[in-house]
Amino acid sequence: MRAACRLSPSRRLRAPLPALAVLGVLALLLGGCGDGDREPTVTIAAASSLRHVLPDIVAGFERAYPGVEVELRFAGSQVLASQIAEGADDDLFISANPLQAARLLDAGLAARPTVVTANVLVVAVPEAAPRRSLRDLALADVRIAVGAPSVPVGLLSRIALAWVEQQQPETAEALRDKIATEDPSVRIVLSRLELGEADAAFVYASDVAVSDGLRAILLPPQTPPNEYVAVLIEGAEPAAGELLAWLLSPNAQAIFGLYGFLPSVAGVQAR
Amino acid sequence: MSRGVAIALAVAAALLALLLLLPLGGLVWRALSDGDVAAELGSGATWDALRLSVVTATISLVIAVLLGTPLAWLLARSRARAARLAASLLDLPLVLPPTVAGIALLSAFGRSGYLGETLGGIGLSLSFTTAAVVLAQLFVSAPFYVRSAYAGFSGADPRFEGVAYTLGLSRWRTFRSVTLPLVWPSLAGGAVLCWARALGELGATLLFAGSLPGKTQTMPLAILAAFESESGIAGAVSLSVVLLGFAALLLLALHRVTATAGAYR
Numbered sequence: 001m002r003a004a005c006r007l008s009p010s011r012r013l014r015a016p017l018p019a020l021a022v023l024g025v026l027a028l029l030l031g032g033c034g035d036g037d038r039e040p041t042v043t044i045a046a047a048s049s050l051r052h053v054l055p056d057i058v059a060g061f062e063r064a065y066p067g068v069e070v071e072l073r074f075a076g077s078q079v080l081a082s083q084i085a086e087g088a089d090d091d092l093f094i095s096a097n098p099l100q101a102a103r104l105l106d107a108g109l110a111a112r113p114t115v116v117t118a119n120v121l122v123v124a125v126p127e128a129a130p131r132r133s134l135r136d137l138a139l140a141d142v143r144i145a146v147g148a149p150s151v152p153v154g155l156l157s158r159i160a161l162a163w164v165e166q167q168q169p170e171t172a173e174a175l176r177d178k179i180a181t182e183d184p185s186v187r188i189v190l191s192r193l194e195l196g197e198a199d200a201a202f203v204y205a206s207d208v209a210v211s212d213g214l215r216a217i218l219l220p221p222q223t224p225p226n227e228y229v230a231v232l233i234e235g236a237e238p239a240a241g242e243l244l245a246w247l248l249s250p251n252a253q254a255i256f257g258l259y260g261f262l263p264s265v266a267g268v269q270a271r
Numbered sequence: 272m273s274r275g276v277a278i279a280l281a282v283a284a285a286l287l288a289l290l291l292l293l294p295l296g297g298l299v300w301r302a303l304s305d306g307d308v309a310a311e312l313g314s315g316a317t318w319d320a321l322r323l324s325v326v327t328a329t330i331s332l333v334i335a336v337l338l339g340t341p342l343a344w345l346l347a348r349s350r351a352r353a354a355r356l357a358a359s360l361l362d363l364p365l366v367l368p369p370t371v372a373g374i375a376l377l378s379a380f381g382r383s384g385y386l387g388e389t390l391g392g393i394g395l396s397l398s399f400t401t402a403a404v405v406l407a408q409l410f411v412s413a414p415f416y417v418r419s420a421y422a423g424f425s426g427a428d429p430r431f432e433g434v435a436y437t438l439g440l441s442r443w444r445t446f447r448s449v450t451l452p453l454v455w456p457s458l459a460g461g462a463v464l465c466w467a468r469a470l471g472e473l474g475a476t477l478l479f480a481g482s483l484p485g486k487t488q489t490m491p492l493a494i495l496a497a498f499e500s501e502s503g504i505a506g507a508v509s510l511s512v513v514l515l516g517f518a519a520l521l522l523l524a525l526h527r528v529t530a531t532a533g534a535y536r
Contacts, residue, residue, distance in 0.1 A: 078499045103503070143399065148482065180399040181481025184492075184499045188477065194479075195374070196383035197398050223483030 016239045041069045042240045043079040044088065047096030048187055049119065052257035054094075057252045061243055068239045076185055077101075078151075084233060085109060091240035094230045094247075097152045101229040110231035116247040118225035118262040119178040119204040121156045122216035124193060131200070134164060134217060138174035142199035145181050145192035153186040160226065163220035170215050209260025225262055279373025296526035299512055306509030317513060319485050320493035325517070327401065327489060328469035331408040335416045335465050341457065343417050344450075347424030358421055365414050372411055376479040380406065403480035404487050410471035416458075416465035423457025457523075464520065470518055490514045 016141065046054055051074045058070045073090075075083075081100035084090055085107060094116065095101040102109035123134065131137050137144070147154030165172035180198060182188045190207050192198035193214065200217075208216045230244055246252055253263045302308050311317045346358045364372060380397045381387045390397065397403045427450055435445040451458075471492040480487040482496065494514065498507035 076499065078503060082504055145481075148496045148499065150496050179483070181483055181487070182496075183482055184477070184495045191478070192481075195377055195381065197377065197381055197481075 045090040091236035138171040143180040145198040160219040160223040206260035302512040324490040335413040343420035372475040373478025407475040412468040416461040419461025427453040489523035
C-alpha cells in the first residue's frame with residue numbers, strides 16, 4: 001500500500017487521456033493513502049500460534065493508547081522473517097522461533113530483542129480417548145504426529161523424547177516407532193488430530209488451551225519451553241516501542257496465561 | 272503475413288516465454304549466490320527425497336496412462352450426455368487448491384473418511400503411506416492426462432476407425448495403427464503435463480500422506496521443510512534447483528522419447 005502511494009504524478013501533464021483515467025481510478029482505489037494527519041498505525045507480524053491470544057492483548061493496548069491503531073498479520077515465523085528481510089513494512093515482529101528473530105538482529109534489521117512469553121510442549125490426545133499417560137500411548141496401537149526437526153516444535157519434541165528416554169527407555173522407543181509424520185508446522189501437526197488421522201500430537205499447551213475436546217499429557221519438566229522473542233523492526237513507528245513494553249505488562253501477561261502460555265518472567269527469565 | 276504482424280507475434284511470444292523463464296533463472300541465480308547446491312547434492316537426505324519423488328511421480332503417470340487412456344477413449348466415443356458431463360466433472364480436481372484436495376482425499380480414504388472405515392476393516396490404512404503419496408499425485412495430476420487424451424480422441428475422426436474395420440483390421444490393430452498415431456501428440460503432451468504436475472505435488476501429499484523422510488517426504492515436502500529450517504530460503508532454493516535440474520533432464524528425455532515414438536507410424 002505504501003509503495004503504491006509513491007507513484008509519482010509528476011509526468012501526468014504529458015500523459016494521454018486513458019492513462020489519466022487509469023491514474024484517476026488508482027487514486028480512488030488508494031483513497032486516503034498519504035493522508036497526513038492519520039493516527040499512527042503499528043503493524044505486528046506475529047507467529048501463527050499467537051492468532052488467538054494477540055487480538056485480546058492488542059485490544060487492551062488500544063484502550064490504553066486511544067491514538068494508536070494496531071494491525072495484526074499472522075504466518076509462520078520463518079515466512080514472516082523472510083518477508084521482513086525482503087522489505088515487508090512491519091513495525092514489530094513476534095517470532096515463535098528465536099532463531100528467526102536472531103536472523104533479523106544479525107542483519108541489522110531489528111533491535112530490542114525481548115522474550116515476551118513462552119509455550120510448553122505437551123502431547124495432545126482426544127479427551128474421549130482412554131489414554132492418560134505416555135506409557136498408555138506407548139502400549140497402544142496409535143499414530144503420533146510431530147513437527148519436523150527443522151521447526152522448533154519438532155526440535156523440542158526430540159528433546160522431550162530424549163528426556164523420556166532417561167527415565168523410561170522402552171516408552172521412548174515405542175513412541176518414536178509410532179511417529180507417522182514430521183510436519184513443517186505446529187498447525188499441521190494439530191490438524192492431524194482434528195482430522196482424526198493421528199491419535200496423539202506433540203504440540204504446545206496453548207494449542208490445547210484453545211481447542212475443543214483435546215487433553216494434554218505432560219512431558220518431562222526438563223523439556224525447555226519455546227520462547228517467543230519480539231523485536232522492533234528498523235524504522236518502526238515510535239508507538240511500536242510502547243506496544244512492546246505493553247506485551248510485558250501484567251495485563252498482557254495475564255491474558256497470555258489465560259490462553260495457555262507461560263508468563264515471561266516466571267517461565268523464562270527465571271530458567 | 273506482414274512484417275508488422277510477425278514482429279507483434281514475436282514480441283508476444285517472447286514476453287510470455289520470459290515471464291515463465293525469468294523466475295526460474297532468478298531461482299538458479301539465488302541458489303548459486305546464497306545457497307549451496309553442491310552440499311545438497313552430496314546429502315543422502317536429498318537423494319532419498321528425489322528418488323521418492325521420481326518413483327512416485329512415475330508410478331502415478333503409469334497408472335494415469337493405463338486407466339486414463341480407456342477412460343478418455345470411452346468418454347470421447349460415447350454419445351451419451353452423461354459422458355460429456357463426466358468429462359467436465361473429471362476436470363474438477365484441477366480447480367481445488369492442493370490443500371483442499373488433501374482434505375478431500377482424507378474425507379474419502381482417510382481413517383475417518385467414508386471409505387476409510389471399510390478400508391480399515393480389511394486392515395488397509397492409506398494415510399501416511401507411500402501409496403497415499405501416489406494417490407495424492409494421481410488425484411491432482413491424472414486430470415491433465417485425461418483432459419489431453421480426451422481432446423485427442425475427440426479430434427480423431429471415428430470414420431478412420433470405421434474404414435479400418437471394413438478393411439478387416441482387428442480392434443486392437445485398428446487402435447494401434449490408426450487411432451494411436453492420430454492421438455499420439457495429445458497422449459504424449461498429456462503424459463508430460465501429468466508427470467510434471469505429480470512431481471511438483473505438495474499440498475495434497477502433505478495432508479494425505481504426511482511428511483516422513485524416506486517414506487512420504489517427496490522433494491517438494493523436503494523443500495518446504497528446508498524453508499522452515501535454520502537454513503531458510505538458501506536451503507530451500509538449493510534443493511529447488513536440484514529438483515529443477517532433474518526435472519529438466521527428465522522432461523528433455525521424455526520429449527525425445529515421445530518425439531521419436533511419434534515419428535514411427
